[in-house]
Amino acid sequence: MQVGKKFSWVIKDFPSLQCKICHSAPVLIGDCKWRLLAECDLVVLHLYMCITDSQPFPSEAVKVRLTIVNQLSEYRSILKESDHGFDEKSPTWGCAIDSKKMVVNGDLKIVAEVISVSNVSEESIPLRKLVVNGFHVLPSQVQSVRLIFKRHPETAVESRAKNQHLRTSYINFLLSLIETLYQPLQELSSEDLVEADIALTYLKDVGFKVDWLENNLDLLKARKEKERACEARVQEMEVQLHDLKYKFEIEKAELSATRAPLSFDDFV
Template identity: 70%
Template structure:
């Protein structure tokens, strides 16, 4: 049983068993113009999941952020997420991951009434659709080098879009270095540069606020100390 919701594909494999070694394929589905299939199979110890480009592709022209979620149907926050950046081509049309069946069996929420629920999605194309100019001047031809740069770009994006409180000043310095590295490689990442400048300004304001709070705490401590002295003297005078 399959269902597509936007750029997510949900597959429910019915009558699945962790001791069944048969291959279970989903129906073909399309995400961002490319056709895919999911494959699930067990070897008694490990559940193998694969996301495969179907026959007669064109292949994506950049690394794809592949994400597979094995859904815990009783407690969704316990779902298992596996993701990777993969460059699909004729030599490597499939990306897969493996999960020990012991983990899935012990929890009890992954296989409910024989149903195994898997969600597939990809994210990288959305980035280039929103910022089509980003890789126009990126000319690396070596596949592994291209993949490395894309992974580097995705990592930088994930870093810059974390909550501010989770980012240290050192993180922002490293992000600045990474941004320069990508620009030197030919990426146009003005939107990330603007995001980084905004984060730097907010981090400086945060640090300034922390300093003021510390100063006020010291002043408050001194006032309390003076108050206690004055209170003691008042008692003596009475």
């Protein structure tokens, strides 16, 4: 049954579904036909929202919301939702739940809702991540990450982390460090360079080979030292120049007074 952008699906005789796959009838919402797919083992219900075969994917991300209804107490219903970009690489979105307490008289009721991205605040929609060298990165990071692995392919070969969230945090940490180091030299403080050393040590500890970045950091430290020395000399010369200008004005005034023409009266 469909109501607006929602539709409900009642799975009859749910206990007999064990280890079987079933799906709802397709429902047209917007320009796409949607359906639910359910697969249940002895403990967990795996529930998926998908677009029917041969249907074009939405041109933008959508918010998908699934409610596994507790027919005895609405407040105990289970709500799952996500902002998802459906495409060929990611044609479904799903979740796993314990459905035992949701079955009433053998039936399980599910309500699905599809909300257009235009009805969802922009801040609540996470950007889709892309995979580069086994790391999930934002579209805006793809070019930078590709350049890192193109020039330094050995960077993460010894990284031991398998958890994708940890791997993403490591690559973000590396990108943040590089972004810190390439800012204008005059904006880099001594504390920034100390923290960069600490960050490099951390990246080494998690298996990243960042000798190339360490070399660049050493060069940057040398440039920073040279900047300090040049800055000190410039300040010293500015003081000298100020004094010299003062003496120049005095000499100029004295020269002007010396050159002042004399009158007849001065000689008589």
